[in-house]
Amino acid sequence: MNAIFGIPTQALFGQLLIGLINGSFYALLSLGLAVIFGLLNIINFAHGALYMMGAFGAYFLLTKFGIGYWWALLISPLAVGLIGVAIERLMLARLYKLDPLYGLLLTFGLALIIQGLFHNEYGSSGMSYPVPQALQGAKDVGFMFLPIYRGWVIAVSLVVCFGVWFLIEKTKLGSYLRAATENPGLVQAFGVNVPRMITLTYGFGVALAALAGVMAAPIYQVNPLMGADLIIVVFAVVVIGGMGSIMGSIVTGFGLGVIEGLTKVFYPQASNTAIFIIMVIVLMFRPAGLFGQR
Amino acid sequence: MFKRSVFVAAYLALSAGAAHAEFSGGVIKIGVLTDLSGTYSDISGQGSVIATQMAVEDFGAAKKGMKVEIISADHQNKGDVASSIARQWYDRDGVDAIVDLVTSSTALAVNQVAKEKNKVALVSGAASSDLTGKDCTPNTIHWAYDTWMLANGTGSAIVKTGGKTWYFITADYAFGHALERDTTAAVEKAGGKVLGSVRHPFPSSDFSSFLLQAQASKAQIIGLANAGADTTNAIKQGAEFGITRGGQNFAGLLVFITDVHALGLNTAQGLIVTTSFYWDLNDQTRAWSKRFFEKHKRMPTMVQAGVYSSVLHYLKAVEKLKADQDGAKVIAQMKAMPTDDPLFGKGRVRQDGRKIHPAYLVEVKKPAESKAPWDYYKIRTTIPADQAFRPEKEGGCPLVK
Structure with missing residues (x-):
């Protein structure tokens, strides 16, 4: 068998694929953050907590109402998106005229409160959420045993990421959005309801986090801390990709997933730090991030 | 902070x-x-x-x-x-x-x-x-x-039932290292063999990469030298990657009753666990x-x-x-x-x-065997107090003369 640096190539392919799966989650989450930051200038620290709420949403739907995974994929993001809308209307909307730092503090505080409430109620070990019937089992793809559900995660994530990119960068609605961030007064003068658009954008970004949460529920334990574990990495992804750059967050999300996957083979102890080392290097040479313009 | x-x-x-x-x-x-x-x-x-x-x-x-x-x-x-x-x-x-x-x-x-x-x-x-x-x-x-009690209970019991070759997924800090070391000793003493190990950062949520490495080792037993959410996530994801269907088995070296509760009996059934206390x-x-x-x-x-x-x-x-x-x-x-x-x-x-x-070697019940919430364990063996822990003179404690 061929080997690269002492690792069999087959095993290496397996690890690359797994990196891609983790990258899917990074991409989905950083995408929501990038949309919110790029269009609203809010650093949404509550993103991890909202991702966790998405997963809990799926769990509640199943255990309390007997509603399965497929509907949860729709209902949970909608519900969490509505909570997002409420957060934006009631709290964030009051902060737009202030320094972005206030938004950061507010969302950070919210994240701690939400996590604390769930932790108090459900403890730290979390709950199990089953893989949906249709996606159970695994497929032998030659170099590894690929669980069908993981393949599904990659597919959905790619479709959603490029759909969002297309929506914002290539459609008329997207151009309104971008114009509204550049010059809200002017866009309002053309008859567009800018505050409502901003509210919906925040709701949309939050719904993306919840969608990632529902997708994560069958893989990880549904656990109050699941967002806190992930959010730091996701912020690093956004910073490396370039704050607010949609394409940047998608490409870096997948790319860093793969790099992290490789670290887990060559030096597993460092797999939690690899991404931050890359962040330091990128910030030294390109302070605006790989795809950033500002 | x-x-x-x-x-x-x-x-x-x-x-x-x-x-x-x-x-x-x-x-x-x-x-x-x-x-x-x-x-x-x-x-x-x-x-x-x-x-x-x-x-x-x-x-x-x-x-x-x-x-x-x-x-x-x-x-x-x-x-x-x-x-x-x-x-x-x-x-x-x-x-x-x-x-x-x-x-x-x-x-x-x-x-x-x-x-x-x-x-x-x-x-x-x-x-x-x-x-x-x-x-x-x-x-x-x-x-x-302690880690010696867990290793001695679970490790030797599993080797005796035929799990001769081991691979460890270990939490990378003092506890994981100690548990891996003590279990290796117990496994080798009972006639088993350790093929390798991988150390993951504490805490971790994704274990797929480590599971693949364990799978590639072809070891019969994948020893989980970690605890809490790390263990439950590894077991849950192991089911996804077909670890047990491939003929390999998990040994959860430190599994608490709350972990079994979190996993649910469907996933946790059949696990062999060593514990010094059980409510029932x-x-x-x-x-x-x-x-x-x-x-x-x-x-x-x-x-x-x-x-x-x-x-x-x-x-x-x-x-x-x-x-x-x-x-x-x-x-x-x-x-x-x-x-x-x-x-x-x-x-x-x-x-x-x-x-x-005393310590107890227990097996997690099948869903059908469990009569009530938290009714999770079958006691397989009771390890008497004088055998459950490392003999005093083998620990290297300076207080023992």
Whole structure:
């Protein structure tokens, strides 16, 4: 068998694929953050907590109402998106005229409160959420045993990421959005309801986090801390990709997933730090991030 | 960041005319230093605080005219945070004994602080057998369980049923290293072989990469030298990657009843686990656990049971000595007296600081066998107290002459 640096190539392919799966989650989450930051200038620290709420949403739907995974994929993001809308209307909307730092503090505080409430109620070990019937089992793809559900995660994530990119960068609605961030007064003068658009954008970004949460529920334990574990990495992804750059967050999300996957083979102890080392290097040479313009 | 929550439960003395004991600051102060917010908060956490309160109540401190105060804090599973809280407690806040100490890195740190300040540390949460080996001190007792007990129970039992080759997925800190080391010794002693290991950062949520490496090793048994959410995530994702269908089996080396509860019996069934406490052992454990459940809404783990037992014995020793200032003296008294409580039965504390009691090799029930919530374990073997722990002279503790 061929080997690269002492690792069999087959095993290496397996690890690359797994990196891609983790990258899917990074991409989905950083995408929501990038949309919110790029269009609203809010650093949404509550993103991890909202991702966790998405997963809990799926769990509640199943255990309390007997509603399965497929509907949860729709209902949970909608519900969490509505909570997002409420957060934006009631709290964030009051902060737009202030320094972005206030938004950061507010969302950070919210994240701690939400996590604390769930932790108090459900403890730290979390709950199990089953893989949906249709996606159970695994497929032998030659170099590894690929669980069908993981393949599904990659597919959905790619479709959603490029759909969002297309929506914002290539459609008329997207151009309104971008114009509204550049010059809200002017866009309002053309008859567009800018505050409502901003509210919906925040709701949309939050719904993306919840969608990632529902997708994560069958893989990880549904656990109050699941967002806190992930959010730091996701912020690093956004910073490396370039704050607010949609394409940047998608490409870096997948790319860093793969790099992290490789670290887990060559030096597993460092797999939690690899991404931050890359962040330091990128910030030294390109302070605006790989795809950033500002 | 120094997050600290303090729950105070003061049990006022009935200042009857009886001869008053000399307690430092007029009060016996017990600090529960634990994980109140992180991955180990279900196995210890608030439940350990409740167990401490129950021990003080059951001891009847108020009736005996002893004033006992309980405080607690969150060490966030970090050794540096734990030792700075311990210093502050011992120096400034008049804490006499620190209990629980989940996470080996925090226990090893506080172990040193307790010795330096000549106070008491009663470890139930942490697992590293080094606490009664090379790091043993005259100020620490290791109560509920340790890595040697787990390795000896689960490791040798699995080798005997045919699991000869092993691969470890190990949490990369003091506890994981100790558990891997002790299990390797137990497996090799029983005639098995260790093919390799991979060390993952603590805590981790995605184990797929490590599972693939374990799969590639072709070992019969994948030993999980980790705990809490790390273990449950690894087992859950292992099912996804077809580990058991491929003919490999997991050995969860440290699995708590709350982990089984979190996984659900469908995923956890058939796991072989070593534990020193189970709520459904006898009438006494059932009665106590029922009281605990009413307060905490979860059944007690062996850590929480250990906290209760250790606090009870500590109070007995302090009552006998009528003093709590000299930590080493209190510990010596605890070693001199036999232990007896409803949870672990009769036992004793050895010179190296190891509390001795039986351990149980249990199997997680199939969903059909479980009659009620939390009815999870079948007892396979009881390992008698004198065999459950590492022989005193093999640990390398300098206190053992």
